[in-house]
Amino acid sequence: MDKKPFFSPERVEILLALLIALVTLATAIFVWRTNVLGSTAGDLIHSGLIDAIKTQASSNEDWRKVYEEASYARDFSVYLAGVEAMESSGDANLLSQAKNLRQYLLPNLQLISNPLGTDAKYHLPNGTYDLQKRFADLESENTELASLNPQHSIDMANAYFSQQRWESIGLILLAISLFWLSLAELSRKWMRPVTIAMGLGLFLLGISWELVLEAIFAVSRSSLL
Numbered sequence: 001m002d003k004k005p006f007f008s009p010e011r012v013e014i015l016l017a018l019l020i021a022l023v024t025l026a027t028a029i030f031v032w033r034t035n036v037l038g039s040t041a042g043d044l045i046h047s048g049l050i051d052a053i054k055t056q057a058s059s060n061e062d063w064r065k066v067y068e069e070a071s072y073a074r075d076f077s078v079y080l081a082g083v084e085a086m087e088s089s090g091d092a093n094l095l096s097q098a099k100n101l102r103q104y105l106l107p108n109l110q111l112i113s114n115p116l117g118t119d120a121k122y123h124l125p126n127g128t129y130d131l132q133k134r135f136a137d138l139e140s141e142n143t144e145l146a147s148l149n150p151q152h153s154i155d156m157a158n159a160y161f162s163q164q165r166w167e168s169i170g171l172i173l174l175a176i177s178l179f180w181l182s183l184a185e186l187s188r189k190w191m192r193p194v195t196i197a198m199g200l201g202l203f204l205l206g207i208s209w210e211l212v213l214e215a216i217f218a219v220s221r222s223s224l225l
Contacts, residue, residue, distance in 0.1 A: 012192060013185075019196070020181050023203050027174045030210050034164050034171065041160035048153030058145045062138040066116065066131050073117030073129060076109040155224055163217040170213065173206030 079101060086098035109117075115134075116122050122130045139145065180199035184192050 037164040044157035052150035069116035072113035170210040177202035
């Protein structure tokens with residue numbers, strides 16, 4: 001009984017079917033992977049935008065508080081100067097008014113201007129207040145704000161989007177590989193080795209491209225953590 005040659009038409013057909021199935025499976029896996037990358041990047045963008053809104057809202061509230069304290073501190077300074085002027089006038093009526101203001105108004109103004117109006121570290125030599133320092137202290141006191149880093153989320157999202165774009169090239173290579181392997185089924189006998197070689201070469205190139213990209217971007221993203 002004669003043995004069939006190793007590359008008999010039947011075996012070539014089986015080989016082609018296996019290669020087409022393998023390329024189809026690899027393509028499906030990497031399509032899924034690119035979808036995961038896009039979804040992850042979208043989630044990070046969403047998270048980054050929410051964190052940015054929270055950060056801005058918190059900063060706005062801190063500035064509102066700073067200016068509120070500054071307003072009360074200014075009022076305290078103005079009324080204090082007026083009370084001192086009344087006390088130095090020698091007028092009995094003005095002295096009485098000054099006593100009432102010092103007893104009831106000034107303590108309340110000073111209290112609500114705290115700590116900007118009362119803490120010496122916020123007082124500048126020219127008699128004004130260091131609003132930027134007070135704002136920085138308020139920002140540092142917000143532990144929730146300190147944990148937010150919207151720019152980091154945006155950078156990570158950009159890394160995932162970039163990987164998704166580059167991996168689309170690998171998908172194109174796999175699609176062309178599938179085309180050549182499918183063409184091999186329709187090719188004449190003498191053309192089959194060429195078309196199979198083209199399809200197999202592009203398949204290996206596409207797989208290598210995808211795996212190398214995974215390694216490169218994994219290292220790149222780890223530097224952002």
